[in-house]
Amino acid sequence: xxxxxxxxxxxxxxxYLLKDLAEPEFxxxxxxxxxxxxxxxGNIEILFRCEHSYHLCAQSNAKRN
Numbered sequence: 001x002x003x004x005x006x007x008x009x010x011x012x013x014x015x016y017l018l019k020d021l022a023e024p025e026f027x028x029x030x031x032x033x034x035x036x037x038x039x040x041x042g043n044i045e046i047l048f049r050c051e052h053s054y055h056l057c058a059q060s061n062a063k064r065n
């Protein structure tokens with residue numbers, strides 16, 4: 001299977017994540033889990049990625065409203 005075939009059969013994770021983050025309960029849970037994971041392992045990069053995704057979603061929602 002080549003990359004072109006793979007891309008035709010898959011979706012962009014970021015698009016799905018931003019769609020899910022538009023739901024307040026999902027966003028709350030997503031942030032809580034990210035903070036818990038950071039407290040366990042101290043991986044600040046993952047925490048920043050989470051916050052960045054959440055921020056992108058908030059910006060996208062603000063533009064729609």
